[in-house]
Amino acid sequence: MADPTEHGIPRAVAIAWGMVQTPQRGPSRGMSHEQIVAAGIEIADAGGLAAVTMQRVAESLGFTTMSLYRYVSSKDDLLLLMQDAATRLPAAPWPPEEEWQAGIRRLAGELREAYRRRPWLLELPRNQTTLLMPNSMAVVDRALSVMAPLRLDMSQKVAVVMNISMMAIAYAQLELELSGSSRVAVDPAGLSQLADVIGAERFPALAPLLEDGEWIGGGYAGASSDVDVELAMGLEWIIAGIERLDAAGGA
Amino acid sequence: MADPTEHGIPRAVAIAWGMVQTPQRGPSRGMSHEQIVAAGIEIADAGGLAAVTMQRVAESLGFTTMSLYRYVSSKDDLLLLMQDAATRLPAAPWPPEEEWQAGIRRLAGELREAYRRRPWLLELPRNQTTLLMPNSMAVVDRALSVMAPLRLDMSQKVAVVMNISMMAIAYAQLELELSGSSRVAVDPAGLSQLADVIGAERFPALAPLLEDGEWIGGGYAGASSDVDVELAMGLEWIIAGIERLDAAGGA
DNA sequence: ACCTGAACACCGTTCAAGT
């Protein structure tokens, strides 16, 4: 097979789709793409994305750093493969057995859950290349099949998919940031000290929350359960919007 | 003034609110927080976030790397200050002069524009600490004052603010990733090669787009104008949702 | 009090050399 990168296909995409020949003859290879990707994911799960270094991945497999470059052309390549492998969703029945609304809620929930389980996924960029990887395509395909009965044109459906996955991922991020491991833990004395410095007249609408110590420490913009509510709220708004589009599409 | 960090207030927050004493006596300081932050922003604007190193910031000001640590306790501190300074929105009239719907659209648009202008902002985490910085608080305050006439309770309003800013930022990110500088540029031959490898039966709903070469290269999930449409769509859905909440709140 | 210089413990990636 010709080198896929000649047509502008990124190396990681070619690897993910099995377009890179792994020769059966010659000295047996010590590793495989799958092993390397799995090792990287294990390290990221345990210590976050910053813990993933070429040295550590190689070491965990019992090889030297440099040997990895036989399988992967750069660290970015490896990260792309890890991203794809880690965002595989559970298989869904096809054709969909549920109403499209339920299908969309389930897709959003699974997507969010995948990102919640592996927070380091949030640190990886999602770009055009990502959209060429197998599991990204699987998400789009499933969303399109869920929306098959709807009277939206293709570009509207693509817009909906982008909206939904963006929202699911962004809320996983919000949840992580607001209530996650990166907690601030400003003590009440600190918050009131801050409220004094800011002054009530600078932010008239926000001031009541600040003075009650409710802005960060309290119920608002901090608790994880709030994020559930906010995602559900946003998702139902999207669904209501689709329903209107569907109705208008029939006109 | 007592050391603010004793109450758990992050150093960068204390600096941003002017709670850190800058002594007037003694040897005159060679730099200021503002200068350092401005230098960092200039470097990020020119070369992206990766170009911002302590060495380069110091060098651009004509000092050694280590001198920065007199003003800022770590690179993360500096990044937080840069984030806050770069997300300052233009002053809005207070109290708001427009209808709340227009106010929300304008806020979302300005937020997106700030992130569009400085794409490196998207690479910085937005967490609890961010919500204690002056310009984040300004955004929340403005949104709350826009929503003042609405019959939503405070936690609902906070949820709306989170939804709106999240959506504005996420769409700036989507736009950057889909059509921005990180383009993939797979040529048509590569796309058809990929479509062959994938096969039509694997992704039945997506396959037509793949075969026509429209998935990445063409009109879908690629053009910048699409993102405008998608953001507007999502935003109008949120506004419609708020209208329903407002109506229900009156019951 | 402020700034400097050397040093430490890392990175990703190159390249020529081994087997």
Added chain:
DNA sequence: ACCTGAACACCGTTCAAGT
């Protein structure tokens, strides 16, 4: 053909020393 070892050009941050 596959893996290794040394080397390069960087990082952020420490610490003791200068002025």
